[in-house]
Amino acid sequence: MLGQGCNSCKRYYLNASLLAFPIMGVNITSLTFEDHELTAEPAPKEINPAHSVAIIGVGPKGLYCLERLLAEFKARPLGYPLHIHLFNRSANFGASPIYDPGQPEYIIVNLSVGEIDLWTEENPPGVGGRGPNFLTWYQETFQPHKPLTGHEYLSRAVVGRYLIEGFHRILNHLPPNVTLSRHVGEVVDIQPQARGYQLEFVDENGHCEEIAADKVLLSTGHSRIVAGAEEKRYQVFASRHSKAAFIPFVYPVGATMGQIPAGARVAMRGIGLTFIDAALELTEGRGGRFHRAPDGLLLYEAGGREPQSIIPFSRTGLPMAPKAFDLPLVDRPLTFFTHSALAGLRKQASHGKLDLENDVWPLFELETELQYYLVVMGNSGERKQLESCGNNEEAMRRVIDSYLHALAADWPVAASKQPHTSGTK
Numbered sequence: 001m002l003g004q005g006c007n008s009c010k011r012y013y014l015n016a017s018l019l020a021f022p023i024m025g026v027n028i029t030s031l032t033f034e035d036h037e038l039t040a041e042p043a044p045k046e047i048n049p050a051h052s053v054a055i056i057g058v059g060p061k062g063l064y065c066l067e068r069l070l071a072e073f074k075a076r077p078l079g080y081p082l083h084i085h086l087f088n089r090s091a092n093f094g095a096s097p098i099y100d101p102g103q104p105e106y107i108i109v110n111l112s113v114g115e116i117d118l119w120t121e122e123n124p125p126g127v128g129g130r131g132p133n134f135l136t137w138y139q140e141t142f143q144p145h146k147p148l149t150g151h152e153y154l155s156r157a158v159v160g161r162y163l164i165e166g167f168h169r170i171l172n173h174l175p176p177n178v179t180l181s182r183h184v185g186e187v188v189d190i191q192p193q194a195r196g197y198q199l200e201f202v203d204e205n206g207h208c209e210e211i212a213a214d215k216v217l218l219s220t221g222h223s224r225i226v227a228g229a230e231e232k233r234y235q236v237f238a239s240r241h242s243k244a245a246f247i248p249f250v251y252p253v254g255a256t257m258g259q260i261p262a263g264a265r266v267a268m269r270g271i272g273l274t275f276i277d278a279a280l281e282l283t284e285g286r287g288g289r290f291h292r293a294p295d296g297l298l299l300y301e302a303g304g305r306e307p308q309s310i311i312p313f314s315r316t317g318l319p320m321a322p323k324a325f326d327l328p329l330v331d332r333p334l335t336f337f338t339h340s341a342l343a344g345l346r347k348q349a350s351h352g353k354l355d356l357e358n359d360v361w362p363l364f365e366l367e368t369e370l371q372y373y374l375v376v377m378g379n380s381g382e383r384k385q386l387e388s389c390g391n392n393e394e395a396m397r398r399v400i401d402s403y404l405h406a407l408a409a410d411w412p413v414a415a416s417k418q419p420h421t422s423g424t425k
């Protein structure tokens with residue numbers, strides 16, 4: 001739908017990728033509105049309480065936001081009616097294409113199932129009470145002979161079912177005074193109005209509708225790919241060579257990989273999660289089977305319809321580092337990305353508003369870098385040095401540089417531990 005016109009309203013669609021960053025109106029962390037806190041007291045007239053809220057994009061994040069928003073409304077009932085509009089491109093509210101329950105079983109999550117739980121936030125309590133974590137839900141739903149241990153990696157489709165059921169659980173317990181409607185289709189434009197926003201929505205059948213909302217929350221997930229110079233070069237190359245083809249985006253894997261004939265040679269740029277999905281589609285999806293030999297080696301038994309070869313390539317030539325299997329999920333105190341640092345920035349900012357890219361992101365990057373090396377350095381002396389740097393960025397940089405320098409002799413391990421050069425940034 002990118003860049004196309006909407007026939008009935010004769011407007012031009014907003015590039016959906018532009019919608020991905022700004023979060024207007026609702027601050028997700030504290031669930032306060034930009035101009036007043038949610039309160040049990042009737043709102044003073046001049047504050048203009050929100051009577052309608054729109055959530056655009058209801059994948060997992062939109063679902064979490066809805067869940068918390070309703071929990072707040074239940075804990076602090078509103079003195080007036082509120083309507084929530086939910087917009088999602090597909091009818092699978094909660095799941096998104098990433099957890100589409102219709103996708104093949106061999107497309108798996110990169111998180112062990114014991115870590116999946118929709119109901120971790122309990123303050124205030126959720127509207128329908130605490131729902132089951134993924135493991136409990138799975139045991140109850142499928143009653144497998146051998147219960148899961150929690151260390152398994154299951155299909156994204158089954159996680160999608162869990163998310164969709166969670167969405168329905170919430171829907172069945174709306175707090176008093178709150179109503180909700182679901183809109184399946186795409187929001188293609190948002191215009192600020194004197195009060196709130198006007199949304200332009202195109203439903204599944206292409207019908208255009210304008211819907212007003214006092215507040216808008218954007219949880220649109222990954223933006224669509226816009227071809228850059230490199231992609232355009234590949235495209236041109238493919239158009240000049242009759243035997244070559246270029247597939248700019250691998251999802252949905254069934255449809256895109258289906259264009260690749262058996263026996264083809266396939267080069268894939270990037271050796272991360274998308275590569276794994278595409279490679280699984282071209283192997284297990286073509287009737288092949290991976291199995292473990294008695295000596296522990298993973299063997300592949302071809303199905304016969306696979307490509308002749310799959311050639312992955314990336315900036316470092318290394319696969320993306322996997323998530324640590326045994327990294328404990330603990331609270332890690334923050335050093336750079338703190339409330340006081342943000343408050344300091346806010347004081348300096350014009351009108352007290354922070355800019356995501358210039359103000360917030362640099363702090364976030366610093367914090368991520370520090371936390372990354374605190375884990376990578378394990379219990380070494382370097383880690384102690386790093387801890388002693390506090391929020392002194394230069395000192396932190398010196399410790400990290402000297403750590404990487406010492407590792408450099410051991411390349412490519414060193415390269416794989418430096419996220420800014422490994423291509424997994």
Ligand SMILES: Cc1cc2nc3c(=O)[nH]c(=O)nc-3n(C[C@H](O)[C@H](O)[C@H](O)COP(=O)(O)OP(=O)(O)OC[C@H]3O[C@@H](n4cnc5c(N)ncnc54)[C@H](O)[C@@H]3O)c2cc1C
Pocket residue numbers: 016019056057058059060061062087088089090095096097098108109110111156185186187188219220221222251273274
């Ligand atoms: C291929 C892939 C595989 C992944 N696998 C994993 C994994 O295994 N484990 C993991 O933890 N994370 C994984 N991720 C990360 C993943 O992005 C998150 O887990 C999660 O899907 C993010 O949720 P979200 O709600 O922010 O975005 P999304 O899941 O992308 O959901 C956004 C929703 O908004 C809708 N939407 C967008 N724009 C509009 C619009 N204008 N109007 C109406 N609706 C709109 C979309 O249709 C979609 O339903 C994966 C990501 C990708 C791309």
